[in-house]
Amino acid sequence: MLTGPVIVFTSFAYLGLLFAIAYYADKRADAGRSVIASPYVYSLSLAVYATAWTFYGSVGRAASDGVGFLPIYIGPTLMIALWWIVMRKVLRISKQNRITSLADFIASRYGKSAAIAGLVTVIAVIGILPYISLQLKAISSSFSILVQYPVIAMPEHMGAGSVFNDTAFWVALILAAFTIAFGTRHLDAAEHHQGMVAAIAFESLVKLLAFLAVGLFVTFGIFNGFGDIFERASDVPKLAAMMTPLESVAGGYASWVWLTVLSMLAIMFLPRQFQVTVIENLDEKHLSKAIWLFPLYMLAINVFVLPIAFGGLLRFPGGGVDADTFVLTLPMAEKQELLALLVFIGGLSAATGMVIVETIALSTMVCNDLVMPVLLRLRRLRLNVQPDLTRLLLGIRRGAIVAILLLGYLYFKLAGEAYALVSIGLVSFAAVAQFAPVVLGGIFWKGGTRNGALCGLIAGFAVWFYTLLLPAIARSGWLPIGLLEHGLFGIELLRPLALFGLAGLDQITHAMLWSMIANVGAYVGVSLLASPSADEHRQASLFVDVFRRGGETGGARFWRGTASVPELYNLLGRFLGAAAAEEAFREYAAARGLRWPLERADAELVDYVEVQLAGAIGAASARVMVASVVKEEALSLEEVRAILDEASQVVEYSHRLQQKSRELETATAELRAANQRLKELDRMKDDFVSTVTHELRTPLTSIRAFTQILLEHPDVEPAQRTRFLGIITKETERLTRLINQVLDLSKIESGRAEWHDTRLDLKEVVSDSLAGMGQVFEERNIRVQFSAPQSVPPVSGDVDRLIQVLLNLLSNAVKFCDARNGRIDVALYEENGGLRVDVRDNGAGVDEADREVIFDKFRQAGDTLTGKPQGTGLGLPISRHIVEHHGGRLWVETRAEGGACFSFTLPFRRRRVAVAA
Amino acid sequence: MGDPKVARFVALCILGMLLFNFPILALFNVPGRVFGVPVLYVYIFAAWAALIALMALVAEKK
Numbered sequence A: 001m002l003t004g005p006v007i008v009f010t011s012f013a014y015l016g017l018l019f020a021i022a023y024y025a026d027k028r029a030d031a032g033r034s035v036i037a038s039p040y041v042y043s044l045s046l047a048v049y050a051t052a053w054t055f056y057g058s059v060g061r062a063a064s065d066g067v068g069f070l071p072i073y074i075g076p077t078l079m080i081a082l083w084w085i086v087m088r089k090v091l092r093i094s095k096q097n098r099i100t101s102l103a104d105f106i107a108s109r110y111g112k113s114a115a116i117a118g119l120v121t122v123i124a125v126i127g128i129l130p131y132i133s134l135q136l137k138a139i140s141s142s143f144s145i146l147v148q149y150p151v152i153a154m155p156e157h158m159g160a161g162s163v164f165n166d167t168a169f170w171v172a173l174i175l176a177a178f179t180i181a182f183g184t185r186h187l188d189a190a191e192h193h194q195g196m197v198a199a200i201a202f203e204s205l206v207k208l209l210a211f212l213a214v215g216l217f218v219t220f221g222i223f224n225g226f227g228d229i230f231e232r233a234s235d236v237p238k239l240a241a242m243m244t245p246l247e248s249v250a251g252g253y254a255s256w257v258w259l260t261v262l263s264m265l266a267i268m269f270l271p272r273q274f275q276v277t278v279i280e281n282l283d284e285k286h287l288s289k290a291i292w293l294f295p296l297y298m299l300a301i302n303v304f305v306l307p308i309a310f311g312g313l314l315r316f317p318g319g320g321v322d323a324d325t326f327v328l329t330l331p332m333a334e335k336q337e338l339l340a341l342l343v344f345i346g347g348l349s350a351a352t353g354m355v356i357v358e359t360i361a362l363s364t365m366v367c368n369d370l371v372m373p374v375l376l377r378l379r380r381l382r383l384n385v386q387p388d389l390t391r392l393l394l395g396i397r398r399g400a401i402v403a404i405l406l407l408g409y410l411y412f413k414l415a416g417e418a419y420a421l422v423s424i425g426l427v428s429f430a431a432v433a434q435f436a437p438v439v440l441g442g443i444f445w446k447g448g449t450r451n452g453a454l455c456g457l458i459a460g461f462a463v464w465f466y467t468l469l470l471p472a473i474a475r476s477g478w479l480p481i482g483l484l485e486h487g488l489f490g491i492e493l494l495r496p497l498a499l500f501g502l503a504g505l506d507q508i509t510h511a512m513l514w515s516m517i518a519n520v521g522a523y524v525g526v527s528l529l530a531s532p533s534a535d536e537h538r539q540a541s542l543f544v545d546v547f548r549r550g551g552e553t554g555g556a557r558f559w560r561g562t563a564s565v566p567e568l569y570n571l572l573g574r575f576l577g578a579a580a581a582e583e584a585f586r587e588y589a590a591a592r593g594l595r596w597p598l599e600r601a602d603a604e605l606v607d608y609v610e611v612q613l614a615g616a617i618g619a620a621s622a623r624v625m626v627a628s629v630v631k632e633e634a635l636s637l638e639e640v641r642a643i644l645d646e647a648s649q650v651v652e653y654s655h656r657l658q659q660k661s662r663e664l665e666t667a668t669a670e671l672r673a674a675n676q677r678l679k680e681l682d683r684m685k686d687d688f689v690s691t692v693t694h695e696l697r698t699p700l701t702s703i704r705a706f707t708q709i710l711l712e713h714p715d716v717e718p719a720q721r722t723r724f725l726g727i728i729t730k731e732t733e734r735l736t737r738l739i740n741q742v743l744d745l746s747k748i749e750s751g752r753a754e755w756h757d758t759r760l761d762l763k764e765v766v767s768d769s770l771a772g773m774g775q776v777f778e779e780r781n782i783r784v785q786f787s788a789p790q791s792v793p794p795v796s797g798d799v800d801r802l803i804q805v806l807l808n809l810l811s812n813a814v815k816f817c818d819a820r821n822g823r824i825d826v827a828l829y830e831e832n833g834g835l836r837v838d839v840r841d842n843g844a845g846v847d848e849a850d851r852e853v854i855f856d857k858f859r860q861a862g863d864t865l866t867g868k869p870q871g872t873g874l875g876l877p878i879s880r881h882i883v884e885h886h887g888g889r890l891w892v893e894t895r896a897e898g899g900a901c902f903s904f905t906l907p908f909r910r911r912r913v914a915v916a917a
Numbered sequence B: 001m002g003d004p005k006v007a008r009f010v011a012l013c014i015l016g017m018l019l020f021n022f023p024i025l026a027l028f029n030v031p032g033r034v035f036g037v038p039v040l041y042v043y044i045f046a047a048w049a050a051l052i053a054l055m056a057l058v059a060e061k062k
Helices: A004-030 A039-049 A052-065 A071-081 A087-096 A102-109 A114-147 A167-183 A194-222 A226-233 A239-241 A252-269 A272-281 A286-302 A305-315 A322-331 A337-377 A388-414 A421-444 A448-477 A482-486 A507-529 A534-544 A564-577 A578-591 A603-617 A619-629 A637-712 A718-748 A762-778 A798-814 A874-884 B006-019 B022-026 B040-062
Strands: A757-760 A781-787 A795-798 A825-828 A832-841 A889-894 A900-907
Touching: A004 A114, A004 A167, A004 A194, A004 A337, A004 A832, A039 A194, A039 A272, A039 A286, A039 A337, A039 A718, A039 A798, A052 A071, A052 A194, A052 A286, A052 A305, A052 A322, A052 B022, A071 A252, A071 A286, A071 B006, A071 B022, A071 B040, A087 A272, A087 A286, A087 A421, A087 A534, A102 A114, A102 A272, A102 A337, A102 A421, A102 A534, A102 A619, A114 A167, A114 A388, A114 A421, A114 A619, A167 A388, A194 A226, A194 A286, A194 A305, A194 A322, A194 A337, A194 A781, A226 A305, A239 A305, A239 A482, A239 A762, A239 A825, A252 A272, A252 A507, A252 B022, A272 A337, A286 A337, A286 B040, A305 A322, A305 A798, A322 A337, A337 A388, A337 A619, A388 A564, A421 A448, A421 A507, A421 A718, A421 A889, A448 A507, A448 A603, A564 A578, A564 A619, A564 A762, A578 A603, A578 A619, A603 A619, A603 A900, A603 B022, A637 A718, A757 A762, A762 A798, A762 A825, A762 A832, A781 B022, A795 A798, A795 A900, A798 A825, A798 A874, A798 A900, A874 A889, B006 B040, B022 B040
Parallel strands: A781 A825
Antiparallel strands: A757 A795, A825 A832, A832 A900, A889 A900
């Protein structure tokens, strides 16, 4: 039943099914109902990592090394644990910058450098060729084996014979046609291939089921479970040794560790992994599920590898069957035709999945990052005036796919046959690991420069080429084998497998060690030599600070220049087609609430067009194209750096500025208050001087008038004369009193007054004062009442001064109490650790507004201009000073029943009080 | 970064590196079988499964 036509027909039927799935998914995507917008499909699509290497090669490796195949899957598991940090950042950067491939990503990071884009593309293509040849080898040899059923025979080495009789050649061509049909039917500005992703996810399911089926069959069909296989294997000494293999494997633990590290990097930087993980990702949230589903997939597909390997070694003890084919030959040997066919289809899934995604990713890179930048620079082709370039872009991609597969075939013919599957694959792993320093450095370190990246990539790639690719070609007989044994030019130190005399490591460990030293060394070293340019600085900031920048690309704010809308529109139309361009412009206008057609091309629009264009032809090419229609004024490095660096500083500056301005406001307020106070004092001084002069002039005028009368009229009546002399005497007394008080006040205020403090009985002082005023009370017919406790504790103070205060308060009370029915109440009592004296009258009281004013010098309640002054206006200020000198307080209240109540307190224990200035 | 997941994932990665490396790996690189399966194989797959389970816990935690 398993004849050639049947196998070929089944294979094509399977490929047809894949195409149908892809077609359906594309249709659904166009209708806006994507079938791949699910974390499960996303996780399955990541499993494109498991290729023919996994499907056939793991068993081959396990049959010689035991667990030696596992680092290839444990490494990615460890890396994926870090995806939350690393891959989330890569995803965010890629979405914001419309990254279309790994080369685009790296080139964008280092100033949209076309040189880096091209270099990365070249490294990726050359590095991946062995990997593609591995898939071709797996498909063609599995076909060759299956077609000989029921005979189990290894395919002849195909040195002889025409290319056209070679299965692998036809496999390459068929896969090329299939990939073209998958990936380049139309041009998507975002490089999304939803149909392809759906097909890949389906293939991942098929290969897992096929492998589990054969695993179950071997473990439980041929043998009696896991224990049985290992039990029987342990009876064979050679197999028993493989159960504790870590010492016996070449390189031991070092090899294990390096393989782990290598595959940690491969899961990030294989172009097809970058394609499915980053470019085809529809939603960042899918990552959470993929973080554990994808490792789980790898665990599941590896569970049966060891049983199959041991089963195969037990079943084919002679060694005549290549361990790489155990998965297929075991069911064949047991005459399980259907299972064998299923295994073949599973292997086909693994291989085609890898080839399709890898070549699509590589062809995008070749087109966007290698061919287009060159074509666009060739002015002779006049590409920048061609109306529609979409056909050209698709043509380049199709050509690239065919070329890559044929190159893969060429490598297969040149070097592939001499190696096992895993060894071929590891060469490719080591090649893409060269991208790790520039990518990881690029997203976490702003200091990496374009030149540093170029040097690092070149150095790492050169060492890889010399220590891994060259030996592979030499061993296959295409280069003199003496190169390996005696080194380049016969220099022993330059032997590719023991560079600089470093021997004893396995080939991969050796190559990784030297290439990473060269790569990282050159990248970091050259980056540190010079400062980044303006473009590099800008891009570095966009990448490293991607989470800090919020949702926008932030590109527009660094741009200034002029452009016209029609030019930009035509540019976009040439690469995307007119309809897509119009839609893009409409979206732009709609999103910003602008009218269509747009009137003005601002920096934001230019940026938008560049990003749209980058989706189709890559960042480096897009930059060239946009520059051709935009008259851009380059920002100097200083300007850009200033914008970036100061943006963060400005925040701090403004913070500090705010603080300073607050301090300044406070200081200003204080100053204003002080100034106010000074002005007030100045005004008061003027007032004081004018008031004093005025007060002095009044008695002087009257004294002068009366003395003049007496002088000019010696014949004045004696009675009249006596009255005049009395007035003169009274006015003189008033003058003297005034001068005394002014002197008194200035003494007290300047602190030069003399104080004679003694222990005194305040009750006695009040009684003496009342007695002194007794005459006045009687004259005015005022009733006075004094209430005090039996005795009060003594206070210390100046008796004369206190009497002065009391007399002042009492004479005020006399002046202002009711004219006909005057009454004054004096009370002395203890309060709050001191004595308090109240002097109340039953007069008009003091207005609320006047209560503090009356304690100012020469200030009296009421209108001083019209009303007759009833005192010097110095009594209360002096009294207040005296009380305050004694540590007490003097104030006035208006009683509810009318009249003023002047009160002062004297504390028993005097605090030191500075005499008021 | 304030995201607690970041620290947890870093810790898991370090744990994985310890589990699948010398010297812990060497402890299990000994003859002998558990349920008929060599110790080393059982250890690697069990540790791997446990690591994936922990990653699932951290990733899915809201």
